[in-house]
Amino acid sequence: MISNDLRVITLLDWLENDCLLNVEKCESASNDASFRRYFRVTIDNENFIAMDAPPDKEDILPFIKIGNLLKQANVNTPTLLQHNLEEGFILLEDFGSQWLLDELKDDNATALYQRALNDLLPFATNENLLHADLPFCDENLLRREMALFEEWFVEQLLDDELPPELWENVQEILIKSALEQPTVCVHRDYHSRNLMVLPNGELGVLDFQDAVLGALTYDSVSLLRDCYIDWSKEQIEMWLRDYFQQLQTAKVVDCNFTQFKRWFDLMGMQRHLKVCGIFSRLHLRDEKSEYLKSIPRTLNYLLDVCGLYSELHEFQEILVRLKAKNNG
Incomplete structure (x- = not known):
């Protein structure tokens, strides 16, 4: 006691x-x-x-x-x-102590991720959730989140700075992509440390109190490009295609997969910029330094997405330098 x-x-x-x-x-x-x-x-x-x-x-x-x-x-x-x-x-x-993160193995990952993605469907289809009195993830919120990257990771942790014009351009690209997506209920932290594997094999959902109305792909990229565990690009795309087909069947999306994947990539980039800032702040302000070890994985996600889209190549060069400084 x-x-x-x-x-x-x-x-x-x-x-x-x-x-x-x-x-x-x-x-x-x-x-x-x-x-x-x-x-x-x-x-x-x-x-x-x-x-x-x-x-x-x-x-x-x-x-x-x-x-x-x-x-x-x-x-x-x-x-x-x-x-x-x-x-x-x-x-x-009590949902027990079997975190999804600890249960994931090569031989069960597909089944567990399919279950986790299937459990996301009500967020995109339930009428009460779609019309709930929740905050809307608008441009101001997206900008405030990305500002954490500049303030806490770049300036406070690395004592560096971002080129203002380039940084503004990157933010505009990511905001435009987020706001053109279908609006759904968004958990905002749907990943392997907030999902529990229950004795009956189902998943339990935790840490949902910051839910908003926002971009369709936010929770799926939080899950599949998790800051605490990573999988091959091929594996992630396979899981994402399955989820996309479920959304098509539910008539949530009417775009092609290429468009959906771009939304997913750029939404993930916005989230991972925010997360780099949050992890840095947890270390510098709150003395929770264990999150620093997840920054390199998060930066790798950012670098990968920048490499896919020509309009982000210049920012990729900045990230390469920041990653080297973080590792040094």
């Missing part, structure tokens, strides 16, 4: 005295890149997850609201059992 942490003491007091639950055991389950913490609590011989989200740093209302929306759309999110808005506590169904 964790007993010398004031937040945990308050959490346990809430569970036992307000929720009238008999907590037999409490242990750390995981932390993430935010200020949230998760604890596995045993209540009457059954495990649950207690989320601690300090209200001065995190707002649990989006988690509750979006969790309920997704549950109603048959997305497999953990059931919310109790919550305390004032303190920032939530009691959740």
Whole structure:
């Protein structure tokens, strides 16, 4: 039992005295890149997850609201059992500890990725999700995200700078591509560390509280060009073609695969620019340095996409230099 942490003491007091639950055991389950913490609590011989989200740093209302929306759309999110808005506590169904990242192997990857992509379909087809009262991922949000790359990775981490005109041109290319795609509900962090493999073989979806309405390809590129694991270009394209065919069947897209792949590539580039900035900020500001090891993979994704499109070749040269500096 964790007993010398004031937040945990308050959490346990809430569970036992307000929720009238008999907590037999409490242990750390995981932390993430935010200020949230998760604890596995045993209540009457059954495990649950207690989320601690300090209200001065995190707002649990989006988690509750979006969790309920997704549950109603048959997305497999953990059931919310109790919550305390004032303190920032939530009691959740426990999805276990089998992360998709840890389960992926060469002989099961196709089956697991097909399941993960299939589980994305409600985000693009469920009418309640498509018309949900969620923020829209507009040009301003896309720019704010890409600004993280310039500020935290280039300037703060590497003490370097980007050519202003070239950088503006790159951002305009990526924004145009994102905004011309069909609009769907976007998880925004759909990858192998936010998906759980459940005992029945299904996948459980976590960390959905930042969902928005945005570009169709965002979640698929988050999954297939994951910052924590990589696969061959041929394998990724095979999985992507299968997903594209599902979207065609569901009448979500009416473009050809070449256009869809360009959307996918450029959306991934926008995301990976953001992620490089976030990983750098986690190291420099939040003292979470374990994310630095994922920057080289993320830069490789950026370099690969720049190599595919002539209008990005000049930026590719900048990235080559930045990658060398990061490695040095």
